[in-house]
Amino acid sequence: MTTTLHWVPTAEFTRVREGIPEPYDRSRAVSALSRINTLYMIKRAGSGHLGSSFSAADIVTHLHLHEMRRPFEADGDVYFSSKGHDAPGLYAALIGLGALDEHLVHRLRRLDGLPGHPDVHTPHMPFNTGSLGMGVSKAKGLVLADRLRGLDRRIYVLTGDGELQEGQNWEALAGAVRHGMHELTVVVDHNKIQSDTWVADVSDLGDLEAKFRAFGWGTLRCDGNDPLELEAAFRKRAESFPEGPAVIIADTVKGAGCDTFAATTSLREGEWMYRFHSGAPSAEDYRAAYAELSATAAEVLSRHGLGQLRTEEAAAETVPAADPLAERLPQVYGEALAELARGDERVVALDADLVLDTGLIPFSEEFPDRFFECGIAEQDMVSMAGGLAAGGKLPFVHSFSCFLHSRPNEQIYNNATENRRVVYTGSLAGLVPAAPGHSHQAVRDVSALGAVPDLLILEPANGAGVRAAVEFCATAAESVYLRLVSGPVGGEVAALPAPPLHVGRGRVVREGGSTVAVGAGPVVLGQLLDAARLLAAEGVELTVVELPWLNRADPEWLAQLASGARTLTVVENHYTRGGQADTVGRALLELGLEQAPRFHGIGLTEVPRCGTPAETLAAHGLAAADLAGALRTGPAAATR
């Protein structure tokens, strides 16, 4: 279905900006135009953080129109968003101000376009953000570098409020006071809703002003959607706290500027989940929101005699409907976990503000006493799981893989040194979906956790595999890191029966010849099975092997597999370094075979790119056609 979409050209931003001498109305108009383009970009991309972009829009406009000195020059004042989720809104504002090329308005979350979270390869993005809680620290480093360079400029950092649950924020505050960082202003976009629901229901921030004051920061508060209040707050910041860092707690509304998305109406009586955190709006919601935003803009424009708002039209690209039979592994997982919990009262679940995306809603509703929402505080969550295990429980710990393997990396190891049995379930694993950008693409997890003692890394390929994996976790002697791809799983891979789960052993999922490809998970196996079809057309019969264990390879099984192989290639949804290819390659060599197959590993060799699944897999040489090509020629002289 095609929806007509509307976007505002840069020239129209300029006309409006130059036509409104009154500063607050100018802000209001620019914010409304930015919101129209944000809405367009997210609807067109099919995903993006709408509520967060809208809540921050007036802050972004105020800073760029009125506060920052030379914002887009090399040594001018710096603004960046630590929460990163509001990237579409920031992009929209910068496109409107001519600081980003206009054509990028059509390229949100696409290859060589604008990533789902800010990235330094986009102009005027000083830092990569998306992993929460690093922004204040980075800003401090920049202030120190500026001082050494004798550079006088101000740094503005936007944080979320949910983001303040991350401990790194509180680590960062003391140093800014110690160094008297008058250059640094933090703005908290205090919209009171994090990913899923109210911050107060996830992990209450308590008295935020008192906290910052206790940490020695100058503290101000204002309505962050009101240009007048923002102006006053920034004026007071300079006057009241000339000697040190300060925070402006900006009370905002998630989805502000547009009743369709605003929290006050979108969380209706009886609803607990905010619906516009990261998905695209429906066609109906799009039309309603566009109508509202246009009316807001028209009202300001007419007050200043600027006539009609001039927009361009574009058709939303038709997004192919998801295969109705496709499985979503986190959802299957959530049901399997609830089923397990019915029969095993040791089972408890911990979540870090991703109850929807980790499939935990059924569990949390059925076992409210055994479900612990920890907020965006992965280190605390993992150590709490250690405490629960010490008390006789079998904790299942949840987040996106990208955060779960790295933020609490030391805490996971510490649990292991205590011989605690814990299951770590990371969803959104691997390269795709690639739309959110590399902060959310977990492609280093096998390496980062692979050497943790008694921790098995297991990646199921489909729903049957997930159910078997959950059962395995309940009785295994080891801890398990369960790596779940979140994209839809359909076709041939979805139809595979569950594999037998003997540690380090795999199974052939497509019988073929002596060209053998080994991999795990729906993305790799799906591409390999497609590659096998391409190769079969050329008379090459590819043997496809599922090895769901990513840090174990059983020597006996491997010897058997190798005996029929002329070439053996490990394909990974992960960096090629530090993952399954290293484990299998070394194990194969240690077998000391007379006649070892030629061996090669294929995986990521650079930081993952942002785009649609198909274009991203192809960009990294991991699409079926690329794999068919690599497997056809076989391993060349190794280059690492």
Place this chain on the structure above:
Amino acid sequence: MTTTLHWVPTAEFTRVREGIPEPYDRSRAVSALSRINTLYMIKRAGSGHLGSSFSAADIVTHLHLHEMRRPFEADGDVYFSSKGHDAPGLYAALIGLGALDEHLVHRLRRLDGLPGHPDVHTPHMPFNTGSLGMGVSKAKGLVLADRLRGLDRRIYVLTGDGELQEGQNWEALAGAVRHGMHELTVVVDHNKIQSDTWVADVSDLGDLEAKFRAFGWGTLRCDGNDPLELEAAFRKRAESFPEGPAVIIADTVKGAGCDTFAATTSLREGEWMYRFHSGAPSAEDYRAAYAELSATAAEVLSRHGLGQLRTEEAAAETVPAADPLAERLPQVYGEALAELARGDERVVALDADLVLDTGLIPFSEEFPDRFFECGIAEQDMVSMAGGLAAGGKLPFVHSFSCFLHSRPNEQIYNNATENRRVVYTGSLAGLVPAAPGHSHQAVRDVSALGAVPDLLILEPANGAGVRAAVEFCATAAESVYLRLVSGPVGGEVAALPAPPLHVGRGRVVREGGSTVAVGAGPVVLGQLLDAARLLAAEGVELTVVELPWLNRADPEWLAQLASGARTLTVVENHYTRGGQADTVGRALLELGLEQAPRFHGIGLTEVPRCGTPAETLAAHGLAAADLAGALRTGPAAATR
């Protein structure tokens, strides 16, 4: 030189305890006896955290004598130290109370004895601590498990004050309030001195009471070295905050109970560094301290008619003097970094409260404006380094390897995705010195960081290697994780000239035959050179190869090396999984040689044990004799 040492048997603790009906004097006496044994244990072990044990001694005594219900029974109240440094003091108290076997008083920091930091394999240690900042989270998990079990008990956690610089503490506070954790009491051992110097000079905690109150915790304060004040504080805790978690900020003195070690005298005019954080006292300091503590005990005993204190004598084992020619790599490193900084103004250094142990004192004194002490806040430090790099600087980031590779794991990756050039220097890398225990033994770092894009892992073997490595870091295109062993480097390894630093290439350091062993760093190369001597006596000429790159192997170089090898063994000061053996093994297999050498990797297969260097290396099969044995027989059928 032998010093006569004195220790108090458990029976004497019992006699004193039972002979003093007055509770406060009973506490004073038990604390004095515990301090005598703590002093004995640390002097005998040759290292241990004396100041921290003494500051906490009165708290530990009060809790165990007066506060905890059934402290040593299965479901009784639980106490543990999150800071962990005060382990010797805790052990001394538990030995005195008969909860740990008396013979362990002689076994601090020895194999199968009492580890340098608490470990669950020691009775009555509910958690492993030593990595800071996890304790409150673990306690919360235990409270939740207790509630599910219907178990009514109280959990007491001791934290340091420097420890509160870690962000995880602040992550943890909200959840305890949310769950109304009246079972949980945190005691802050607020001695105002962290590893090196005053907390206020490292990263000022500001108004600690205001902070905890702002986070919603019940907050009390008392003199933590006064039994009466402690009693009052715990009474008030129960009365004033029956519905939620509470903290008792206990003002203490580092080295309390003994003027020899107490901060007020040991930080003399002009001194900035506390001298009794982790080393053993000199014979003279030992005698003075023992005299003071005996006098304190005698005074209380005589007041209660208990006669003389009955102690046992033991001779301190003669610790072999360190080789006067031995190099300390962190010290060499610190000088090389200062030298580099003289000619390159981009160079800045960041430290996480280990300025002594990372060799940074010369740098910090010569370049105070380019040295940033970040406190025990590794995540903040690493992201700040990213900000400094964004501002054109070349940051060198420092901590112990164990903390640096894991706590800020995601922050290191985030810097890499921004293409920031940062040098991460981790000291105390590897298995030995093994006395502090596994929280401080970095044997998983190569795995945890190995897949970070454009990050080279480099382990120099001696001072010459360190100087070459620092020069390399200044000009490399990549970021570098510099892995520094901290133990003394002497003998043959110390005499090696600096290797040429071509990424992924090594060099032969001992010409031999077709039995080839590959490794990096002073520990592995030292043991291999010793093994070569043992094997030469049997007519086997071992070729020893230094490959200082732990996550790179150059195929061309490797092919050349393999051409003369019948067997090739990689030996690692690291888990055998995820390290150099995986990289070399896979690269060797990918060469597709007609005649590959038999390959084997040797490294750690279990969590590192605590002990002297010699006994620990032997316990893990990594001593020269073990390696000689393994290399003599050659690779057997692989077992991973």
